[in-house]
Amino acid sequence: QIGGFLSLLGDDEEVLALAESYLGGNRTIDQTRRKFGLEDWRDSSGTIKEDGLTMIAKQRVIVEIVSTPKVTVANIFDQAIQADRNRVPATIFISYGKPNFPFPHKVVDGKRVLCFRLNEIDTRTANPTDLSNLLRDSCVRLIGTAYNQYEHQTHFSDAWEDLSNSDQLDISIAQARIISNAFLILEQYGLKSDSKLGPVIREWDAADKLVAEQQVGVAVGYGTRDANNERDLAKAKLRNLLEADEDTQLRVAAAVRQRIEKHYQYTVASIPFEIFQNADDTCSQLVAHFDNQDRIEIAKSFFIQREEGRIVFVHYGRCVNQYPLENTKLRPKFEDDLWSMLVLNLSSKSFDDAVEKSAAVTGKYGLGFKSCYLVSDSPKVVSGRLAFEVKGAMYPKRILDDNAADSRSILRLKDGLGRSSRYATLIELPLDRAEAVDVLQRFDRLCGLQVVFARHISTIVLSDGCEVSWNPCKVSGVRGSLVGSITLREPEGSGEQTTGLLLRNEIGSLLLRLDSSGISCFDAEIPTVWVMAPTDECLGTGFIVNGAFNIDVGRAQLSRDLNENERIALHLGELLGEQLTELFMRSRQVDDWTLLVRELGLAEGTSPYQFFHSLFEVFTNVKATHSSEPGHKLLHDMVWKGDRSIGCVLVSGFAGLPSGLSNDFQQLVAASSVTYLVAGILGEREDVFDIVSSWDTFRSKARPGSVISEKSVARHLRRLQPRLLESASTLRLADVLAWEIGDTFVCDAA
Numbered sequence: 060q061i062g063g064f065l066s067l068l069g070d071d072e073e074v075l076a077l078a079e080s081y082l083g084g085n086r087t088i089d090q091t092r093r094k095f096g097l098e099d100w101r102d103s104s105g106t107i108k109e110d111g112l113t114m115i116a117k118q119r120v121i122v123e124i125v126s127t128p129k130v131t132v133a134n135i136f137d138q139a140i141q142a143d144r145n146r147v148p149a150t151i152f153i154s155y156g157k158p159n160f161p162f163p164h165k166v167v168d169g170k171r172v173l174c175f176r177l178n179e180i181d182t183r184t185a186n187p188t189d190l191s192n193l194l195r196d197s198c199v200r201l202i203g204t205a206y207n208q209y210e211h212q213t214h215f216s217d218a219w220e221d222l223s224n225s226d227q228l229d230i231s232i233a234q235a236r237i238i239s240n241a242f243l244i245l246e247q248y249g250l251k252s253d254s255k256l257g258p259v260i261r262e263w264d265a266a267d268k269l270v271a272e273q274q275v276g277v278a279v280g281y282g283t284r285d286a287n288n289e290r291d292l293a294k295a296k297l298r299n300l301l302e303a304d305e306d307t308q309l310r311v312a313a314a315v316r317q318r319i320e321k322h323y324q325y326t327v328a329s330i331p332f333e334i335f336q337n338a339d340d341t342c343s344q345l346v347a348h349f350d351n352q353d354r355i356e357i358a359k360s361f362f363i364q365r366e367e368g369r370i371v372f373v374h375y376g377r378c379v380n381q382y383p384l385e386n387t388k389l390r391p392k393f394e395d396d397l398w399s400m401l402v403l404n405l406s407s408k409s410f411d412d413a414v415e416k417s418a419a420v421t422g423k424y425g426l427g428f429k430s431c432y433l434v435s436d437s438p439k440v441v442s443g444r445l446a447f448e449v450k451g452a453m454y455p456k457r458i459l460d461d462n463a464a465d466s467r468s469i470l471r472l473k474d475g476l477g478r479s480s481r482y483a484t485l486i487e488l489p490l491d492r493a494e495a496v497d498v499l500q501r502f503d504r505l506c507g508l509q510v511v512f513a514r515h516i517s518t519i520v521l522s523d524g525c526e527v528s529w530n531p532c533k534v535s536g537v538r539g540s541l542v543g544s545i546t547l548r549e550p551e552g553s554g555e556q557t558t559g560l561l562l563r564n565e566i567g568s569l570l571l572r573l574d575s576s577g578i579s580c581f582d583a584e585i586p587t588v589w590v591m592a593p594t595d596e597c598l599g600t601g602f603i604v605n606g607a608f609n610i611d612v613g614r615a616q617l618s619r620d621l622n623e624n625e626r627i628a629l630h631l632g633e634l635l636g637e638q639l640t641e642l643f644m645r646s647r648q649v650d651d652w653t654l655l656v657r658e659l660g661l662a663e664g665t666s667p668y669q670f671f672h673s674l675f676e677v678f679t680n681v682k683a684t685h686s687s688e689p690g691h692k693l694l695h696d697m698v699w700k701g702d703r704s705i706g707c708v709l710v711s712g713f714a715g716l717p718s719g720l721s722n723d724f725q726q727l728v729a730a731s732s733v734t735y736l737v738a739g740i741l742g743e744r745e746d747v748f749d750i751v752s753s754w755d756t757f758r759s760k761a762r763p764g765s766v767i768s769e770k771s772v773a774r775h776l777r778r779l780q781p782r783l784l785e786s787a788s789t790l791r792l793a794d795v796l797a798w799e800i801g802d803t804f805v806c807d808a809a
Contacts, residue, residue, distance in 0.1 A: 060191060063222045064198050066091045067205070069118035069170075080387065086228075094221060096214030097206055114206055119172045125153050126179040144178065150197040153178050162204055173205050195219055229380050230447050230457050233397045237454055238294050241301070242267075244402065244453065248314040255300055255307050263293035301454040311451035312436050315403055319433060324615060327493045330430045331502035332592040332614070334372045334486060335361060335509060335516070337427045339591075341376025341484070342515035344393075348383040354482050358515060363502075364472075365495050365522030371472065372486045374516070375479065378443030397445070400428045401453050431486070434493040439469050442484035446470060495522075500550065505585070505593055507546035507554070511561060511570060512589055512605045525554065531561065534658050536651070537641045539563040542573070542659055547582075558660050564634040566627065567606025569705070575662040577673030578602075580680070588617060588690055596690040600680040604697065606631050617689040624689065628696040632704035635697070636712065639705050643713050646670070668727055671709065672717035678706045679775040699779045710776065711783055719768030721745045724752055728764050730776065730783040735761050735790035738769035747792070756798045761790065 062081030066088045068074050078088050089112070097111030109117070129141045130153055144153070153176040154162070163174040182190060198219070199210050210216065221228075237244075242263045250256050266289035273286055300307040319325050325333075342358040349355075354375065362373040379400070382393035431438045432452045439448040439458060446458040446469070458470065469487045473480050490498075499522070502509070506519045510529040518528040531543030545559040558573040572579045580601025586593035589605040595615045606627055609618040617624060645651040646667035656665050681698050682691040698706040710716035711730040718726050720737065740747055751757055767773055769789065776783050 060194050060219070060222045062086070063091055063219065064194055064201070067095070067115060067118075067198065067201055068120045070116045071119055074120070091218070091222070094214060094218035096218065097202070098208055098212050117170050118205055119167075119170045121172060121174045123174075123176045124179055125176050130176075148178050148193070150200045151177050151180060151193060152197060152200060171205075191223065227457055229397060229445060230455050233401065233455050234298070236398060237401060238298050238301075240402070241297055241453070245311070248311065248318065250311065250314055253310060255304065256297070256311075259293055259296045259300065263290060263297070266290035266293055301451045302456060308451035309436060311453060312432055315429070315452035316432050318403060319430060324611070325430050325433065327433050327498050328501040329614060330433065330488070330498055331363065331372070332509070333427045333430045335502075335513075336591055338372070338374035338376050338484070339513045339516045342374070344377045346515055348386055348389060349377070357479050357482060360518045360520060361516045362520045363499065363522050365499065366467070368490055370488045370490065370495055370498060370522075371469070373476070374484050375482045376484065378482070378484055379440065379445050381443055397455065401449065401455060403429055403453075428486070431488050434490055434498055435488040436491045437489065439487040440485070441469050441473050443481065504548045504550060507548055508570070508585070508603065509592065511545060511559060512568065512591055527554070532658065534560075534642070534655070536645050537638055539638060540642065560659065562635050562638045564631070564638065566631040566634055567604065569635050570603040570605070571674070571677070572601070573659055573661070576665050577661065577670040578677050579673070580677060588693065590614065598690050598694065600694060601677045604631070604694065608693065617693060619689060621689060621692060624693050625696050628693045629701050629704070632697040632701060635705040636703050636708035639708055640713060643671070643715055668717060668725060671715045671727055675709060675715075675717050675772075678709065679779065681706075681779060683778045695779070707780060707783070716767065717772060718766060719771035720748060720766065722749055722752065724763045724766055726764055728767065732765055733767050733784060733787045734765040736769040736773040736784065736787050737766055738789050739791040741790065741792040741795065742768050742770055751792065751795055754795070754799065757795055760798060766790070
């Protein structure tokens with residue numbers, strides 16, 4: 060509608076560009092002007108001097124925006140006075156006050172120039188319907204003032220109605236594209252032999268072949284057959300089946316569902332994670348490409364409503380098919396949202412081959428909306444100006460206002476969102492083949508972690524009214540480091556608050572659990588590896604890693620193709636090592652460490668040794684380098700494989716390796732400085748070590764900072780990165796006694 064108004068303002072280049080951006084890719088300025096149907100300008104003899112299109116093209120405008128409380132107008136005596144600006148105007152124009160000359164105008168270089176003032180309207184507080192009516196009445200006023208025509212002399216009413224139904228145009232275009240490609244899609248779904256679809260597919264195939272033959276001039280024996288008409292008739296039959304035949308819709312949906320389950324290995328528990336990821340993506344796009352801070356703030360929340368027989372998801376990201384007006388390069392991509400939501404796969408090759416080749420991409424980014432078909436035969440979507448339900452898992456059908464009075468109508472639900480409803484996207488899933496608990500239980504349990512790894516959404520409001528949020532604080536002096544409270548939900552719905560330390564960079568992130576003295580472990584049943592959403596890789600390491608790893612379809616497991624994941628893991632490990640170095644450097648200064656203790660929520664008096672000892676213990680939960688399991692190998696590559704990986708940096712890049720010993724030998728050391736590994740009774744009995752380590756001979760040969768425990772430290776390092784302690788020797792009680800008494804002393808090794 061805004062584009063329609065702007066198309067009436069003439070052919071100034073900037074005005075044309077603005078009008079095109081608002082009209083979108085499905086309408087042109089020329090087409091819109093023709094639909095308005097302005098009458099030709101005739102002289103007194105009836106001769107046409109200018110047609111309607113030429114009149115509009117020659118129009119130019121000078122616009123003044125009025126936002127002040129008072130506005131200068133002329134009274135009946137043509138005297139300038141100050142009047143209150145109308146905050147609820149009939150049109151967006153503010154007259155200059157002269158009854159017979161409300162808007163100054165004159166001809167300049169053959170162009171008619173009209174001057175008018177626009178009343179600034181706060182669209183945030185106005186109802187969309189009221190805004191539409193205001194703009195409509197303003198267009199009528201403009202046509203009368205600029206082109207000296209009444210509404211009834213034009214086709215304005217019909218044209219405006221068409222502009223008001225822009226959602227219908229988007230849906231109609233998607234319908235046409237679906238029908239044009241449906242024959243290929245349905246064949247790939249294995250429906251060529253379907254009792255109703257099969258004959259139509261064969262009719263279309265025969266007609267399409269005849270069209271091709273006629274184009275190359277080889278068709279013979281077909282008389283006067285109209286191949287294009289036959290193809291159009293087949294399309295019409297197909298449209299009718301997809302639009303109105305419930306049995307056909309259910310069979311197509313069943314075929315799509317089988318593909319999602321069998322080839323893509325998705326489960327009903329995947330659905331809320333997929334919808335959340337799509338929502339978070341659109342919120343990130345909103346931040347990147349739209350300049351609306353109020354809307355960006357609203358978009359931080361994601362809602363789930365669970366009602367009898369249905370689940371409704373609500374988010375406030377970029378709406379379906381919405382594109383930034385000032386960035387036309389993004390229009391082709393964003394205007395294809397609806398098409399992308401509807402088409403599972405389109406390839407000239409077999410479906411199975413297509414799945415095989417796209418598995419890495421599809422598994423990584425998910426099937427999003429299409430996973431909804433696992434529970435719902437006809438999901439409904441309201442997003443911005445679009446409202447549709449999907450029939451047969453591929454055909455969009457517009458939702459009309461007829462059922463808006465129904466309290467359970469998705470349109471009524473949208474209206475209940477208030478002022479923010481214009482920005483909302485609602486996805487309603489009627490539960491045709493699953494219970495709500497099957498869909499939501501895993502998401503309910505992991506949602507507190509899901510918001511931690513989201514890019515923009517920071518709050519999830521669940522159907523039971525529980526709100527989980529991630530509102531972290533930055534850790535000063537450590538890039539990409541955040542600390543905040545995390546809600547860990549139990550299956551029965553109760554929640555436990557814990558503190559998380561997130562190290563985030565451009566490759567991924569590492570989430571560590573904090574307690575009062577340092578790092579503790581997340582429960583073993585919490586997924587260890589996330590790719591924006593959880594996989595099924597529960598590896599029991601106590602920490603959680605998130606990254607753009609290659610995963611199998613369905614998000615279940617890491618891909619067996621290890622090369623790319625190894626590259627990602629090594630790079631992520633190096634970046635995390637740099638962040639950990641910055642954290643360690645803060646522990647070297649007393650004042651910095653005291654501040655860091657407060658920032659991390661540690662108990663007063665917690666020492667750097669306690670903190671880094673606890674971190675080392677968590678990192679040693681990783682399995683050894685020879686593990687063939689993709690998940691364990693990825694974690695080892697990230698933490699321990701490279702010289703600059705986070706684990707190696709901890710123990711050798713700086714002095715962050717805990718000695719595992721007592722008294723003044725309890726230090727953070729560098730692996731390269733370790734000379735002895737205390738073993739046997741000397742390493743296992745603290746009272747024995749305290750006595751022996753006080754001997755002068757011992758202290759002269761094994762100084763603090765060069766000795767670590769074999770049992771609690773060294774054995775883990777040898778398993779995870781054996782080269783780090785290659786030059787160290789085992790030190791037992793017998794060896795120490797030999798130092799004290801000399802070589803003549805002989806006893807059994809303890």
